[in-house]
Ligand SMILES: NC(=O)c1ccc[n+]([C@@H]2O[C@H](COP(=O)([O-])OP(=O)(O)OC[C@H]3O[C@@H](n4cnc5c(N)ncnc54)[C@H](O)[C@@H]3O)[C@@H](O)[C@H]2O)c1
């Protein structure tokens with residue numbers, strides 16, 4: 001492999017291998033010791049991936065829906081793997097987006113106290129963001145991502161051409177996370193991305209450059225703070241509000257789009273606290289609003305949003321741990337007082353700010 005990025009984790013180093021031309025050779029894995037967990041849509045769209053050997057592998061094929069990423073479903077998957085004679089020295093291979101990743105990573109952490117796993121991310125969100133960072137997140141009951149582990153893979157293989165079949169909404173969802181890391185990296189990165197934004201939809205070479213850059217930025221933080229107790233928390237930019245938007249709309253808005261709206265909300269609050277100027281708020285909004293344009297009018301029930309915001313698992317006491325921009329437009333951790341004033345600002349945002 002000519003091009004790769006090495007990631008240091010608490011269990012050792014693993015590589016993200018970039019392959020650009022030929023499709024990944026997943027039909028080459030040993031049949032006796034490999035168990036695939038694959039998105040059904042990938043099996044349908046990329047018939048050739050297994051080179052006709054599909055019947056001879058242990059393949060758990062799943063629909064990528066949130067309901068399948070729940071604790072209640074795990075026994076079914078374990079049962080399948082046991083019937084296929086999985087052992088602790090075997091290997092799990094995930095092929096799909098963040099849902100397939102989370103399921104595989106969680107099973108890898110827990111089944112027989114640990115089975116190695118490898119990952120072929122097929123969505124932009126997974127390629128540019130979630131494929132590194134070790135996290136697994138599983139839903140329990142109605143609560144999303146409430147159970148999880150830190151379990152790095154043995155390797156990640158990134159084939160950018162998977163993205164050709166992605167729907168526009170899923171592409172924009174991934175771009176939302178790319179925007180996030182570029183704002184975290186500083187305003188020069190953000191300005192360059194703003195210039196290149198529209199070309200990302202047609203130029204796969206450019207998109208790959210941004211995927212790689214996003215992973216390089218994230219690498220610095222996860223290597224400093226893999227367990228998300230310190231510096232890495234800056235990556236929650238847009239997520240405090242984004243998670244509340246997702247849960248108050250029953251997850252009808254794709255994650256990265258909710259994060260895009262969440263960043264715009266955080267910036268609105270930063271402006272109302274006098275941290276950033278109105279002109280900076282509007283300048284950054286120009287790109288964010290373009291990225292969430294299909295959801296600018298999507299109804300978000302404010303009362304449900306406020307309840308969800310207060311319940312965010314990352315909050316302590318009456319405060320909401322958030323990330324806001326400062327006067328140099330740098331992302332910083334900031335504890336927001338969860339009071340009436342904050343509620344009013346959220347209401348004012350939903351009523352007046354999404355359509356600009
Ligand atoms: N563990 C983490 O660090 C982490 C980080 C962010 C998000 N997540 C989780 O990831 C999930 C969202 O993941 P996601 O947006 O990557 O994808 P997803 O797995 O939800 O898939 C989104 C859609 O794209 C389809 N799809 C996947 N690959 C495709 C392809 N190449 N062509 C066409 N369609 C394709 C899927 O079938 C699905 O319909 C959420 O559950 C979120 O909580 C986890």
Ligand SMILES: [Zn+2]
Pocket residue numbers: 177239255259
């Ligand atoms: Zn995210």
